[in-house]
Amino acid sequence: MNGAPRINAGRLLESLEALGRFGALPGGGTNRLALSDADRAARDWTVDRMRALDMTVRVDAIGNVFASYAGTEQRAPVLTGSHIDTVRTGGLYDGNYGVLAGLEVVATLREAGLRTHRPIEVAFFTNEEGARFQPDMLGSLVAVGGLPLAEALATRGIDGATVGEELQRIGYAGQAPVGAPQVDSFIELHIEQGPVLHQQGVDIGVVEGVQGICWLEFTLEGCSNHAGTTPMALRRDAGLVAARITAFAHELALRYGGRQLATVGAVELRPNLVNVIAQRAVMTVDLRNTDGAALARAEAEMLGFATRCAAEHGVVLGHRRLARFDPVAFDPALVELVAQEAQELGLSTLRLPSGAGHDAQMLARVCPSAMIFVPSVDGLSHNPGEHTEAHHLVQGAQVLLQVITRLANRAG
Amino acid sequence: MNGAPRINAGRLLESLEALGRFGALPGGGTNRLALSDADRAARDWTVDRMRALDMTVRVDAIGNVFASYAGTEQRAPVLTGSHIDTVRTGGLYDGNYGVLAGLEVVATLREAGLRTHRPIEVAFFTNEEGARFQPDMLGSLVAVGGLPLAEALATRGIDGATVGEELQRIGYAGQAPVGAPQVDSFIELHIEQGPVLHQQGVDIGVVEGVQGICWLEFTLEGCSNHAGTTPMALRRDAGLVAARITAFAHELALRYGGRQLATVGAVELRPNLVNVIAQRAVMTVDLRNTDGAALARAEAEMLGFATRCAAEHGVVLGHRRLARFDPVAFDPALVELVAQEAQELGLSTLRLPSGAGHDAQMLARVCPSAMIFVPSVDGLSHNPGEHTEAHHLVQGAQVLLQVITRLANRAG
The missing domain is CATH 3.40.630.10 (Zn peptidases)
Structure with missing residues (x-):
């Protein structure tokens, strides 16, 4: 041409x-x-x-x-x-x-x-x-x-x-x-x-x-308590669970490699005060992969980890898919x-x-x-x-x- | 009596x-x-x-x-x-x-x-x-x-x-x-x-x-980028660093044991959107211990970890003490x-x-x-x-x- x-x-x-x-x-x-x-x-x-x-x-x-x-x-x-x-x-x-x-x-x-x-x-x-x-x-x-x-x-x-x-x-x-x-x-x-x-x-x-896209929203319900009076073992810290899910998402992306991406871009804690254990956290996880099967595994792994981590910390997990597209x-x-x-x-x-x-x-x-x-x-x-x-x-x-x-x- | x-x-x-x-x-x-x-x-x-x-x-x-x-x-x-x-x-x-x-x-x-x-x-x-x-x-x-x-x-x-x-x-x-x-x-x-x-x-x-109290505030400056187009290796994710500091604070408290407490009660991400890597995170860490020397060690460890973790992710760390009281x-x-x-x-x-x-x-x-x-x-x-x-x-x-x-x- x-x-x-x-x-x-x-x-x-x-x-x-x-x-x-x-x-x-x-x-x-x-x-x-x-x-x-x-x-x-x-x-x-x-x-x-x-x-x-x-x-x-x-x-x-x-x-x-x-x-x-x-x-x-x-x-x-x-x-x-x-x-x-x-x-x-x-x-x-x-x-x-x-x-x-x-x-x-x-x-x-x-x-x-x-x-x-x-x-x-x-x-x-x-x-x-x-x-x-x-x-x-x-x-x-x-x-x-x-x-x-x-x-x-x-x-x-x-x-x-x-x-x-x-x-x-x-x-x-x-x-x-x-x-x-x-x-x-x-x-x-x-x-x-x-x-x-x-x-x-x-x-x-x-x-x-x-890429295929999966957006998950996790809602974590723990218990708001005084940061100075609540022993570590008696806590139900929604913010900690949100942080551990965030760290897990990053590790997952590195472990999967290839085109796997994972991002926690939004986290909201309540009451969000320096000396109060977070009663509630709402967070999103954005997963992407060109490989549809890998993306499905990533989603399942995220949900599995979030479920176990929340349970381990006495926090109640709610979740919903905000979006889900297969790769094209x-x-x-x-x-x-x-x-x-x-x-x-x-x-x-x-x-x-x-x-x-x-x-x-x-x-x-x-x-x-x-x-x-x-x-x-x-x-x-x-x-x-x-x-x-x-x-x-x-x-x-x-x-x-x-x-x-x-x-x-x-x-x- | x-x-x-x-x-x-x-x-x-x-x-x-x-x-x-x-x-x-x-x-x-x-x-x-x-x-x-x-x-x-x-x-x-x-x-x-x-x-x-x-x-x-x-x-x-x-x-x-x-x-x-x-x-x-x-x-x-x-x-x-x-x-x-x-x-x-x-x-x-x-x-x-x-x-x-x-x-x-x-x-x-x-x-x-x-x-x-x-x-x-x-x-x-x-x-x-x-x-x-x-x-x-x-x-x-x-x-x-x-x-x-x-x-x-x-x-x-x-x-x-x-x-x-x-x-x-x-x-x-x-x-x-x-x-x-x-x-x-x-x-x-x-x-x-x-x-x-x-x-x-x-x-x-x-x-x-x-208990003695130490309140730290960390300000993390990364780079805001598209969650779907930015490879994991090219990210400067302030939210991820905040999450890793949160998880570290919890592990520190368990490792110290005794009367050591650690709480991340407040985290703010910007722009705080599902599909945007966080450009900025501001977070607090509340450390308490009845043992003044252990509290000082915990503070130094937190600062050391935050410094290393931020550097590892290309994020700029700012920090200040919001409060500090020795145990009584x-x-x-x-x-x-x-x-x-x-x-x-x-x-x-x-x-x-x-x-x-x-x-x-x-x-x-x-x-x-x-x-x-x-x-x-x-x-x-x-x-x-x-x-x-x-x-x-x-x-x-x-x-x-x-x-x-x-x-x-x-x-x-």
Whole structure:
């Protein structure tokens, strides 16, 4: 594909800056919760940009927006895209980059007077972040038939409003049906949101799949007592059990090795006073692995340890799963295509899993799918300081262009 | 002392109920922060009760109140008492019991027409709890010359008012001097506030001293990163270090054995989210031991472990001492007298240290001092559910009467 047109670096970078102005935070970054006024403004701006490229825009019943750049044949399109909602303290690249790079691909082809056999569609999906409505990846989940539309529309956000009400309010309750998309393949370009590519000095991450996730919440009920008058043997210390579970989670991840991750990010003690034994602790454990069987073992081990440890300390354990997703493996041929196109451009590549969830894992249910990662400086994301070097942004978009073109022109 | 008069159980119990009405909480218990309006009302009521017993009342410059029941000789008095301030969610017994039992002793002797050789004084000390003004045991500390009066009066409380202003406001800025009390001996009756006597079914705790205390605060600065994208080896997890310090503190207490206690009661993580590695953790460690040398070793070990553990995880450790008191040993002869008098009454006894701080540890600086404990049901204290069985309250007061009478009548 040495003859492929080159994307316009300046236009791509300017578009990222421009989209970042919607919901901009004073010190940098953006706050653009799904279906908020800022999201509406960003959607309107993005749709205008789509129409300016002579793309045909349709909005589906969950507010996902698809813009089609016609091919020379009437066939199922090659789809790309991501999301433009952000967390409350988001950056400029998470999601936005994949959508705008998709539009930049179309703009580049259009300027060069090129059309592929299949249509190219660029989409942005509703509420990927899950920062306002649960679950995350809501729009793509509904699009592929993974969640009934009515249930999704009735979902109430952190501010009490429902998805359906907010879609109506901002004018994105569309007519296009959901549940059975006709798509040839899906390719999503995204920042890594982790430190691996940056640390290893690699240009392009070839994403083989998405880790499985298990979120557990443990509620530990002990007994609040005076730290100075209660002998060690008579204590029922919920905080100590929480600490031991935390240490165990870390040891488990090291013992499993490979792609096993374990994080205790949230712990709340009550009454949380220096001289009072904690009566109650609520904590979360975030387990991830690309290996579904290992993840299931890790979950069972965590629960087993927590049960034994709580009992040993006379503490009552409650637990619930806050989330559970099996690992997703992307299409091997498509993954290989990403690696080839990057290498043909002389870029270094690393195969890795995605640690975060992405719309691509939903699309993978209905069509061959894959992702392209570019490096995140220091792995920072969900943070106004989120940054990717300009040359990496440009390289990633060029790889996307070549992968899309190859997919949309291939025979069969 | 078989001929000693018996205290009036009904009168004692009624007085506890009556005093509990000042600052009463809706569901039980009291909120009577030092020098508050509720404390003023409780002080006025207690002083009235003292005067009704023909006791001579004096108020010192830090608001401690002393009521004297004259002896047959002009000699240094035997002092008893405690405090009537409470924490925000206090019970009816902590402090109050020692003051009212002292007055019940005087009432009983007076009804029997008995006077001891030495005067008997019953005191309540200002701001023992430390729930409004720091440090705790403020009144007794100033009384024995451990803190300059001016500094104590300038102490600002959690609501911004100073001790001096509040003493003036409630009318308890007294004239009696502080700093060099003339006292023969001090005996304080108190609820245990721990589970030991209740668990072991013992009537009377013979308190041999007060544990030394060391409060450490650790501030751990790591790096906030995505739980799904940050490999275990690249993490700087402040929450994990906090958990490992917590587990180490517990292991240390078990390894030291004896009277070593270790408690991590307070931990705060930031940002405290399920899928974000904690950037910051602030935690406390409460160490106590009756053995001062062991306590110093425990403190050094904790600091050493925290330093190593933080470094191992790339986390920056800050630390400060929030409090440090050496252990206090009570007067052996007085401790023995408490045991003897309880045993002569046919009561079971157990020698134990006090885990909490008490005014007696301040008085121990200037005169032979000791304490008598009665059982706390389930060890509950600083809690509206704080409870001591009526027969234990009566037994404790009877032991107090006999100890005081013995002390106040002894030769020399």
